[in-house]
Amino acid sequence: MSATPLLELRGIDKSFGPVQVLRDVALTVHPGEVTALVGDNGAGKSTLVKCISGIHPTDAGEFLFNGEPVHIGSPRDAATLGIEVVYQDLALCDNLDIVQNMFLGREKRSGIVLDEPTMEQLAAETLAGLSIRTVTSLRQHVSSLSGGQRQTVAIAKAVLWNSKLVILDEPTAALGVAQTAQVLELVRRLADNGLAVVLISHNMNDVFAVSDRIAALYLGQMVAQVKTTDITHAQVVELITAGRSGGLGLATDPGSNGDGPQAADSISGGVR
Amino acid sequence: MTTTAVRKDGPAAVTPTPTVGGHFRNYLSRVRGGDVGALPAVLGLIVLCTVFAIMRPSSFLSAGNFANLFTQGAAVTLIAMGLVFVLLLGEIDLSAGFASGVCAAVLANVVTVLGYPWWVAVLAAVATGVVIGTTLGMLVAKIGIPSFVVTLAGFLAFQGVVLLLVKEGTNIAVRDEVLIAIANRNLAPLLGWSLTALAVIGYAAVQLLRHRNRVARGLITDPLAVVALRIGGLAVILGTAVYVLNLERSRNVLIVSLKGVPIVVPIIAVLLVIWTFVLQRTSYGRHIYAVGGNREAARRAGIGVDRIRISVFVICSSMAAIGGIVAASRANSVDPNTGGSNVLLYAVGAAVIGGTSLFGGKGRVLDAVLGGAVVAVIENGMGLMGYSAGVKYVVTGVVLLLAASVDALSRRRAAATGTR
Numbered sequence: 071m072s073a074t075p076l077l078e079l080r081g082i083d084k085s086f087g088p089v090q091v092l093r094d095v096a097l098t099v100h101p102g103e104v105t106a107l108v109g110d111n112g113a114g115k116s117t118l119v120k121c122i123s124g125i126h127p128t129d130a131g132e133f134l135f136n137g138e139p140v141h142i143g144s145p146r147d148a149a150t151l152g153i154e155v156v157y158q159d160l161a162l163c164d165n166l167d168i169v170q171n172m173f174l175g176r177e178k179r180s181g182i183v184l185d186e187p188t189m190e191q192l193a194a195e196t197l198a199g200l201s202i203r204t205v206t207s208l209r210q211h212v213s214s215l216s217g218g219q220r221q222t223v224a225i226a227k228a229v230l231w232n233s234k235l236v237i238l239d240e241p242t243a244a245l246g247v248a249q250t251a252q253v254l255e256l257v258r259r260l261a262d263n264g265l266a267v268v269l270i271s272h273n274m275n276d277v278f279a280v281s282d283r284i285a286a287l288y289l290g291q292m293v294a295q296v297k298t299t300d301i302t303h304a305q306v307v308e309l310i311t312a313g314r315s316g317g318l319g320l321a322t323d324p325g326s327n328g329d330g331p332q333a334a335d336s337i338s339g340g341v342r
Numbered sequence: 343m344t345t346t347a348v349r350k351d352g353p354a355a356v357t358p359t360p361t362v363g364g365h366f367r368n369y370l371s372r373v374r375g376g377d378v379g380a381l382p383a384v385l386g387l388i389v390l391c392t393v394f395a396i397m398r399p400s401s402f403l404s405a406g407n408f409a410n411l412f413t414q415g416a417a418v419t420l421i422a423m424g425l426v427f428v429l430l431l432g433e434i435d436l437s438a439g440f441a442s443g444v445c446a447a448v449l450a451n452v453v454t455v456l457g458y459p460w461w462v463a464v465l466a467a468v469a470t471g472v473v474i475g476t477t478l479g480m481l482v483a484k485i486g487i488p489s490f491v492v493t494l495a496g497f498l499a500f501q502g503v504v505l506l507l508v509k510e511g512t513n514i515a516v517r518d519e520v521l522i523a524i525a526n527r528n529l530a531p532l533l534g535w536s537l538t539a540l541a542v543i544g545y546a547a548v549q550l551l552r553h554r555n556r557v558a559r560g561l562i563t564d565p566l567a568v569v570a571l572r573i574g575g576l577a578v579i580l581g582t583a584v585y586v587l588n589l590e591r592s593r594n595v596l597i598v599s600l601k602g603v604p605i606v607v608p609i610i611a612v613l614l615v616i617w618t619f620v621l622q623r624t625s626y627g628r629h630i631y632a633v634g635g636n637r638e639a640a641r642r643a644g645i646g647v648d649r650i651r652i653s654v655f656v657i658c659s660s661m662a663a664i665g666g667i668v669a670a671s672r673a674n675s676v677d678p679n680t681g682g683s684n685v686l687l688y689a690v691g692a693a694v695i696g697g698t699s700l701f702g703g704k705g706r707v708l709d710a711v712l713g714g715a716v717v718a719v720i721e722n723g724m725g726l727m728g729y730s731a732g733v734k735y736v737v738t739g740v741v742l743l744l745a746a747s748v749d750a751l752s753r754r755r756a757a758a759t760g761t762r
Contacts, residue, residue, distance in 0.1 A: 146644070161642045163635035165703035166628075174632055175643030177625040184623055187559050207562070213756070 074137045076101045076266040077122070077153075077235055082131035084117055091117045095131070095292045097285055099235060104257060104267045106277040106298070109287030110310050115270050118287065119237050122268075123155045124148040152234035156224045156241060164213040168205060169193045171212055172227045196230045200259055204252065218249025225256055229265070236260055237268040242276055254280050274303055288313035293320055362567045375756060380697040382748050383712040386741070387719065394723035401726050406591035408583075409604055413525050415718025416606040417442070417669040418685060422692035422710035423610075423617060424661025427654040429693055430621075430634045432702025433482065433489040435658045437474075437496030438689060442666030443681025444500050445470045447507035449667055450514035450676040453521065460520040464667060471663030472656055474500075479652030489655075497686070505678050513677035516670050524609070525672035528602030531588040537608055538584045546573045606668055610711065613664070617657075617707040630654065634703035665689075684735065691742040692717045699749050716741070 075098040084092040092114045099105050109115045120126045122133075124142040133140050135151055142148050148155075162171050169186070172193050178185040193208055202222055205215070212220060221241050228236045238257065242250040258280045261267045271277050277284060278298060285295040286309040293313045294301075301318070308315035373381060394402040401407060421438050428435045435441075445467040453463035474496070481492045508514055516522065529537070549569050556563045584603055592600035621627035632640040633650045641647050662681075669685075670676045694700060695716050696709030720741060724734045 145642075157642070159638075161636070161639040163632045163639050163703075165631060165635035170628060170631075174628075174640070175645050177628060179625060182624055184625060184628065187556055187561055190561055191559060209562070 075099055075134075076136060078132075078134040078137075079122070080132040080134070082118070082121060083129040084114075084121060084126060085129055090290060092121070092128075092290045095287070095290070097292060097295065099266045099268055100283075101234070101266045102261055102264050103282040104261045104269055104280050105283045105285055106281035107268055107270045107285050107287065108272070108274075108277060108306060108310055112289075113287040113310075114290040115287055116239065119155060119239060119268070119270065122148065122237065123153060149231070152232060153237070154228035154231060154233040154235070155237045156221075156228050156239065158239040158243065162212045162220060162224055162227075165211060167209045167211050168215075168223055169208050171223060172196070172230055174227075176231070192230065193226075196226050199263070200226060200229065200256060202226060202256070216249065217245050218252050221245065221249075221253050222256060225253070225260070229260065233265065235266045235268065237270070239270050240272065241269070242271065242273060250276065274306060277306070278303060286310055286319070288320070291320070294318045362565050365564060365568050377756060378697065378748065378752050380706075380709055380712050382745065383696045383709070383716055386695065386716050387712070390716065390719045390723065394719065394726070398723070398726045402723055404591070405586050405589040406600075407722065407726070408586050409528075409591060411715070411718050411722055412604050412607050413672055414722055415714045416525060416604075416610060417665040417672065418688045418692055418717060419610060419711055419714030420613070420665035420668060421662050421685065421689040422696075422714050423613060423707050424658035424665075425689055425693045426698050426705050426707055426710050427617075427621075427630065428489070428658045429690075429698050429700060430630050430702060430705050431651060431654055432634055432700075433651070433654070434493060434690070434700075435478065435489065435496075435655065436493040436686060437478065437500055438493075438658055438662040439681045439686030440497055440500035440504060441471065441474050441659050441681070442662040442669065442685065443504040443676075443679075444474065444507065444666070445663035446666035446670040446676045446680045447504050447514070449521070449670055450516050451507060453518050454514050454516060460518045463518070463521070467667055468660055468663045471660040471666075474662075475656035475659030476652065478659065479655030482655065483648040483651040501682065504680065504682075508676060508678055513675045515675045517674070521667070521671050522674060523605055523671075525604070525606055525668050526674075528587075528600070528604055529608070531602050534584050534588055534603040537603075538580045541580060541611065542573070542577045545576055549573060609664075609668075613661075614707055614711055621707060626650075626653075631703060684738070687742070688717050688721075688738065689714075691738065691745065694749060695741065695745040697749075699753070700746060701749070701753065713745075 077097075077099040079095060079097040082092050082095040082097075083090070095114070095118060097105075097107075097118070107115050107118070117126065121128045122142065124145045124147050127143065133142055140147075140151060142151070142153075163174065166174070169190050173189045178188050178192070180188075190208055197205070197208075204219055204222065212223065215223065225236070225238065225241070241253050241257065245253060254276060257267060257269060261280075261282070269277070269281060281298050283295060284298055284301060284306060286293050286306065288309065291313070294309050294315075296318065305315040305318065309319050313320045373379075391402075421442055425435060425438055448470045449463045449467040452458050452466045453460055458466075478489075478492055478496060481487050482489045528534075549572060553563055553566065553569050587603045587607075588601055590599065590601050592598050621630065629640065629645045629650055632643065632645060633647055637647055640650075666681055669680055673680070692713035693705065693710045694713065696705075696711070696713030698705030698709045698713075717738065720738055721734060724737060729737075
């Protein structure tokens with residue numbers, strides 16, 4: 071565990087109209103670690119990720135990046151900071167090859183002409199750096215890749231840009247056993263290379279296999295953020311389904327959400 | 343193609359050094375996997391030419407008829423080249439035919455009625471195309487009307503605009519020498535040969551430089567033999583065509599000598615090179631494919647999707663304008679039917695027959711030229727065999743359907759084998 075967290079969120083609130091999706095959420099993400107973000111459907115995982123990546127503005131709360139307060143108002147701001155998101159639905163173009171996908175929207179050029187050799191070299195170096203050896207040719211179309219290979223390309227695409235924080239939204243949801251293992255291994259390697267990784271997953275086996283810390287969301291509240299080694303499988307499931315587990319989680323009755331103290335509303339330095 | 347075999351050593355993504363045999367095996371497995379590309383068009387062209395050559399050996403195979411094919415198919419091919427861009431996004435432009443008619447009518451009005459020089463008229467026609475394309479693109483991208491409906495409305499409205507521009511059914515003659523030359527005159531034989539040589543040398547230079555650059559950086563390259571074969575193939579095809587076109591095709595040489603490459607051929611060739619460059623070698627072209635392949639992914643990658651969508655309609659209508667200029671030149675006049683009747687369907691047919699997908703994301707400008715050749719050969723051959731216009735329409739319709747089926751089936755096959 072390193073001294074300063076790479077990303078620290080404090081008191082994040084987010085409402086869509088009358089529905090409060092996130093309330094007083096805090097999260098710390100450390101470089102070189104995989105932080106698993108767990109929670110049931112509708113707990114606010116995706117919304118939190120979209121707030122971090124600048125797709126949704128937050129209503130209140132602070133972002134600290136490397137200890138410095140920052141403002142993330144758009145996906146571009148997030149990308150500038152080195153935050154990359156690998157979405158569940160991949161966002162790859164089937165009709166383009168691996169190199170073309172990895173550089174999509176940020177092509178290297180010499181003059182007005184695309185600099186294909188440079189892009190191909192950089193892509194090969196990135197894949198080699200992640201020890202990815204499962205693709206036979208960088209010039210094959212993404213449509214010809216298996217689900218695991220696609221996920222690998224999507225992750226490599228996120229790493230290509232000297233990113234510091236990679237957020238993975240259910241990267242193994244649609245994969246088979248062998249491919250899941252492949253992707254998890256890659257996720258672990260990202261963290262070992264010094265990146266901060268946030269992994270959203272429903273699969274407890276995946277979470278316990280790779281994560282260093284577990285952050286559990288329950289009905290829009292961060293109920294616990296603990297080291298993976300300090301918690302059991304069953305406790306995490308309880309946190310996800312009931313919001314509390316023994317000494318962890320919500321102190322009061324978790325069912326009566328909405329009338330607890332709303333300290334976040336009074337936090338200064340709101341992001342808006 | 344898809345293997346998950348783990349390589350023991352070396353950096354990622356290393357394939358064994360490609361060989362000539364491996365290159366062709368690769369191609370064959372791609373075709374079997376549903377990635378047929380322009381193969382149906384090339385095969386169709388060979389079959390059609392063989393059939394017509396056997397049925398009408400004297401007329402179909404004559405040098406004069408060969409030259410005719412080019413001028414007959416030029417307008418449709420040019421419109422199809424523009425349509426490829428729209429089809430790449432999975433959109434359609436049904437108004438391209440009459441858009442070419444409107445631009446031709448503008449050309450005729452400027453040069454004949456108003457008496458401006460030819461280049462002013464050409465600029466006015468192309469500018470009209472740009473305005474039409476911008477309007478269509480804005481309606482599709484910004485307001486969000488399906489392109490089918492927008493351009494269907496354009497199809498009807500432009501038909502009316504042509505009628506208004508040519509004053510209700512009369513026709514406007516085009517007598518400007520330069521404009522008439524486009525579709526009716528030929529290059530001097532020597533000039534034809536020099537341009538051919540230039541094209542082959544230019545192609546060879548680009549291919550060899552690229553090969554050397556990739557080898558120098560240690561990237562995987564096609565074997566040199568394949569590169570040489572490509573260059574040789576281009577040289578043979580161009581050389582044969584120019585040789586035949588340079589033969590004397592006048593019936594009576596004493597009255598007038600008729601030989602050389604029709605002027606439209608280099609015009610099409612230059613536009614083919616320019617648009618191919620734009621699609622394959624610029625980030626703008628890359629973004630067109632991306633938007634056609636997965637619009638959401640393109641948006642997330644920071645590509646201005648609306649801008650791309652508008653621009654393809656501008657390209658399509660501008661190419662329609664050039665097609666209209668060639669049509670006006672060939673007919674020496676513009677009438678209410680310029681760009682009408684079957685022009686649009688032939689153009690869409692040409693693009694699809696050539697291998698451009700109606701589902702977006704797949705296609706090349708070369709497809710339009712190959713498909714245009716197929717359409718021109720059908721039209722020409724059926725005419726020589728004395729079939730009525732009715733039969734011609736039916737046959738062209740069947741061929742278009744065939745091409746669309748090949749497109750749809752190869753997609754299914756590709757989905758099944760995972761090699762789209």
